[in-house]
Amino acid sequence: MLDHLQLVLERLEKGVRIPATSMPELRVLYPAEYAAATEMTASIAASLDIELPPEESVFQVTTSIDDDGIWNAFARNGLI
Numbered sequence: 001m002l003d004h005l006q007l008v009l010e011r012l013e014k015g016v017r018i019p020a021t022s023m024p025e026l027r028v029l030y031p032a033e034y035a036a037a038t039e040m041t042a043s044i045a046a047s048l049d050i051e052l053p054p055e056e057s058v059f060q061v062t063t064s065i066d067d068d069g070i071w072n073a074f075a076r077n078g079l080i
Contacts, residue, residue, distance in 0.1 A: 004063050026061050037061045
């Protein structure tokens, strides 16, 4: 997670944003992880006195769950 945060800060410093959708399926499939990621993003932004784009919460969820887990969850719920 620290590596991800460092890359985010470097991108923001350079004015680079990675466009992302809100991925509402993550809110349904991983509600606890999404809530935690949203709180973590707000906390990090407040601690560093910076503004983090909303998509950072989505990126944090995807980095906090294993790759196979997310695709298996999508398949079980008919999303892929």
